[in-house]
């Protein structure tokens with residue numbers, strides 16, 4: 001009798017939690033990237049930064065249970081001309097030798113009522129060791145050719161902006177603007 | 193045409209150095225003021241590289257000039273007969289040598305203190321002469337600013353003195369004798 005009860009419990013727990021269990025995804029680093037853009041006189045400095053790692057769990061039944069955290073690789077940041085790359089990684093901007101990572105951790109996820117593939121993500125971003133709240137627009141995509149409802153491979157796009165001054169990354173603020181827009185595209189694969 | 197200077201004439205080496213540096217310095221005074229005030233963007237950031245490259249060439253030409261004047265001393269200035277004018281001419285000449293060291297050197301120091309490579313001719317990276325520091329950068333460019341204004345003043349005095357005197361001074365720098 002006890003054995004039957006115990007197995008019933010396990011089954012019940014699994015059944016109840018199973019629905020609410022977020023699906024865990026692994027990052028595909030080589031197909032993920034972060035783009036950034038910052039005003040430079042009449043132009044823009046643009047560039048990319050590799051994504052070092054990400055911890056992503058998506059709960060399609062209860063999106064608020066999802067979590068997204070991402071770590072970016074500052075030392076390999078690349079801008080559209082060599083001086084900008086050097087300035088970006090150097091001590092006056094991101095100071096990659098002291099602070100090799102930029103990290104983001106989500107706090108809340110709120111799916112848009114009119115567009116279920118889009119959400120507003122709040123969380124904390126840490127740049128140069130300074131942590132500040134940030135709000136990102138998030139959107140989920142399926143790779144082209146995937147059937148509706150397939151969740152094995154997805155793209156997550158995150159968009160937002162940060163002020164350089166808020167993180168002490170304000171080098172060359174006489175030439176380069178303060179607001180940096182960020183655009184992350186993460187390719188993620190479901191972990192079985 | 194003699195390469196060497198004599199007691200009364202300038203050889204072509206000295207004259208070439210003089211005029212090359214004269215045009216270079218004049219152009220750089222204008223060009224430097226322009227790049228320091230323009231709105232910097234993708235389309236004009238290369239101008240800083242050109243300014244640094246020409247500035248380093250002028251610095252090198254000054255070194256050549258100093259060495260050459262040890263090898264082949266320049267003639268004495270022609271006396272004008274007016275004591276203060278002669279003294280002013282000598283001091284302006286001395287100031288040129290000091291400023292033509294201080295100006296490019298302060299530019300080089302300030303550029304290196306930004307932490308960015310001091311790249312000349314798009315390929316040669318000069319070593320930084322100062323630690324990466326905003327204090328060094330600001331001080332060096334303040335020196336660069338003041339010294340270039342003094343240099344401009346010397347250029348004005350020098351040209352005024354040269355064109356005003358009618359004793360063959362100009363002719364011997366242009367034609368040699």
Ligand code: HEM
Pocket residue numbers: 217220221222223224225226227228229240243244245246247248250251292295296297298299300303310333336337340
């Ligand atoms: C004989 C040589 C040179 C001359 C006559 C010269 C002249 C000038 C002048 C007139 C300015 C404008 C200053 C102002 O009004 O704000 C300037 C700016 C500047 N110079 Fe030079 N320069 C020389 C060499 C150099 C060298 C060798 C470097 C670097 C390796 C350099 C780097 C700079 C930089 C970066 C600025 C801009 C500073 C700013 O944006 O405030 N210069 N220069």
